[in-house]
Amino acid sequence: MGTAFALPLVGVAFAIAAPRILARADWQEREPVVALWVWQCAVAAVLLCFGLSLLVTAAALCAPLRDRLFWIAPRGVQDSYDLTVGGAWRGVFAAVLVTAAVHVVLHLVREAHIARISRRRRYHELRRAAPPLPYESRQRWRARRAERLLVMESPRPQAWSLPLPRRPLQLVVSTGAMRRLSQEQLDAVLAHERAHARARHHLLLQSAGALATAFPGASLFTAYADHSARLVELAADDAAAYRHGHLATALALLDLNETRLGASRSVPAAWAPGTPPPPPVEEVAARVDRLLTGAPRLRPLQRLNLTAVGLLMILVPVLVTLAPGLGTLLTMGWRS
Incomplete structure (x- = not known):
């Protein structure tokens, strides 16, 4: 033993x-x-x-x-x-380990269930905003495209992805972003979101958040959740910069967050209902600096x-x- x-x-x-x-x-x-x-x-x-x-x-x-x-x-x-x-310590030790394992599994299931409900709700909201065309409804067996681009009417420049199992990846771009971004910058933003979906970053963040919630006193799990949230964005930035250049990616970040970067940091960030919250201003500024003047790999x-x-x-x-x-x-x- x-x-x-x-x-x-x-x-x-x-x-x-x-x-x-x-x-x-x-x-x-x-x-x-x-x-x-x-x-x-x-x-x-x-x-x-x-x-x-x-x-x-x-x-x-x-x-x-x-x-x-x-x-x-x-x-x-x-x-x-x-x-x-x-002796008897084996049973006590096994009970402690089983309790910890069940505790982790329950938090993982809870986190996955909440995320699934949230993604489905946002998906149905997007489908109501952009219902499928009649041809698309009749030919569902052909709808095996890897992604679906949805343009959302909103003056605020926004872009995000909504990965769902057994459905095309939903790439959402607001009309404000399309007016503000150039074609190269828009391609960089879409490449950023595709990188998130390709690497399953949403699953990584779910598991990290579940572990941090299950054991809030464990410094490893809390640090893992905090660092993962930042590192996945940097990894997606690198994927977009590799395809479309560091300058285009940095300018796209600036244009998407220009209003927030110019506003006072004491003003809380606001976003439309049903859309993901924007990243902190300090994080956006650090990502732009890294893309433009960062150290080599x-x-x-x-x-x-x-x-x-x-x-x-x-x-x-x-x-x-x-x-x-x-x-x-x-x-x-x-x-x-």
Whole structure:
């Protein structure tokens, strides 16, 4: 049972060290995609630590599960985990882990349900604003386009995407944005929204928000939610800038938020009902500065090293779990 108790300690160490180290990493704005990967790996490592600990504890309490897990391993491998040690503490420890797991799952389901209801409501509002053409209604079996562009009558320059399962991606642009933006800037804005949908950023933000809500005292989860909200925007900016240029993307950001950037910061931002809230003014200014004067990207070898660090974080819980069995196998091999 030493492995079952060691894994949560490793998870707590990750949860404490990861946000402190990543908060001081100045390379994240240069490589937002890699930064998102490293954050996700840190969170996955913590969750994996507690999940594997629950599996080992369940194996100690349930003989059929224990036999299924070790059915192909030599007898000494199972004995190396000391699954019969722990007594009543095994049940208490398993109850705590199960409660935490159910707590996380409930928050994930709740967050997904709320987001699904919100997206469906906004989708039906958009369909009422722009009903399908008769030909489109008759030929629904042909409506397999990857996206659908909707122009919304509004003087405020706005643009956003609405990804829905089993439906085309809804790209919404206001008439105010079409009047203000040039064709190149409009293409950059649409590329930004397509990048969000292609990378499933809405699912990433939902899971990050659910973890932060489930464990508000965990600095890793709260920092993950805060940094993810910023990094997904930087990643989408980079995707748009790669296709349409940094200048066009920066100018599009400025034109979409010109009124808010020029207004007093003490005035709260307002937006039309049913539309997503605008980003903070400070964030928009920082994104524009980054596009125009930002530091260059990291070298390929540096990106590869950071990707390997993320993979290593995920491998640590697996290696801790397999360590007793691997040690026994090596000992048996040396003796033979």
